[in-house]
Amino acid sequence: MSIKQHCDLIMTAAEIKFSRGTWLGCKANSIGGTDAAAILGMNPWKSAYQVWLEKTGQVKVLDISDSEPVYFGTLLEQVVADEFCRREHKKVKKCGMYASKKHPFMTASFDRLIVGEDAGLECKTTNAFNKSEWDEGKIPPQYYVQCQHYMMVSGLPRWYIACLVGGNHFVSWVIERDEDDIAALEAAEVEFWGKVQNHTLPDIDGSESCTEALRNKFKGGQVEPILLPGESVKLLNRYDELKALKAEIETESKEIQNKLCAMLGDNEIGFVGEGEDARKVSWKTVSGRTTIDSKKLKAEMPDVYEKYSKKSADTRRFTA
Known part of the structure; x- marks a missing residue:
């Protein structure tokens, strides 16, 4: 061919x-x-x-x-x-x-x-x-x-x-x-x-x-409110349903996690089930992060704060 x-x-x-x-x-x-x-x-x-x-x-x-x-x-x-x-x-x-x-x-x-x-x-x-x-x-x-x-x-x-x-x-x-x-x-x-x-x-x-x-296509800046198309009503209602479902799932997931952590107690590693079906769970100690108190630095050393400050690019955030 x-x-x-x-x-x-x-x-x-x-x-x-x-x-x-x-x-x-x-x-x-x-x-x-x-x-x-x-x-x-x-x-x-x-x-x-x-x-x-x-x-x-x-x-x-x-x-x-x-x-x-x-x-x-x-x-x-x-x-x-x-x-x-x-x-x-x-x-x-x-x-x-x-x-x-x-x-x-x-x-x-x-x-x-x-x-x-x-x-x-x-x-x-x-x-x-x-x-x-x-x-x-x-x-x-x-x-x-x-x-x-x-x-x-x-x-x-x-x-x-x-x-x-x-x-x-x-x-x-x-x-x-x-x-x-x-x-x-x-x-x-x-x-x-x-x-x-x-x-x-x-x-x-x-x-x-x-x-x-x-985000790249629509940069924003038009502050005058507009009326969205009729289909937006159905979309927003579904959005609300999914947000509520997400919150419910996250709450139940956190509850299960807490129950497993209580079972682990001071132990950092445990196994659920036995044999080939066994799964490992862990609750390990993680070192704390070292952070900068930016408010205190800005108040006490404004020149240093200004010299090393870096502003991220503007972005748009959706809320409903």
Whole structure:
């Protein structure tokens, strides 16, 4: 199978390397693999709303290539690819950025394509704290979606994903093309791109990325009260219900914690249950923090206080 039947090469690997600005521009005007998971609400670092702001040009897409995780991830990409080839007895080749023939706004920058096989390879690195996310054939959901997006653009039936975990643990798994997942993903991306083209607001979710995007988009300053849309009544009523439920849950949780602490007494560690089902609980002594009495410092040494004071950036706080 030739991917040329399904997609067009719009930038070679060499062009991406030497014209990074052009590549970032292409990414900003299309839906790529990392965008796909965000659109579905499955990207832990970015919301659909943040992607929408970027694609509509309302916020600048940050080039994070110089950040250490991204820098070392890129640096180790070849290492991961080489180790995959060594273990799986395969050959790979670098490629570039492709656009879907069916939906030109859907693009993909493949890490590698497998030589002599209708498949691609996605190379990842992560720290040791994320080891459980990759154990026993598990793949983080956002990367599964990314690979299905690549298969949607390329038409290929299979994608390998390899990850170097903590610098000393290597895993690789195969993801088969899933037509149902691809159909759902295609529909979601088409709908989302329509909202980009029409500047129609996507769904607002509860992710931290969405919260941060709203803060960056709306700086405030308009002090004159406004009347919110009718749907705000239902939203605020539900907000009140959830606040009450949260308080109830926190109170009960604290009660249970106190009962367990009473059982521990002066002991710092205890076990609940026996055998394989046993769970450890602890109530350990933590050293007290050393703090600065800022009010006293300001009163007695105002010059020192002024010299070392630092004001944080203004932010907005929601109340209801």
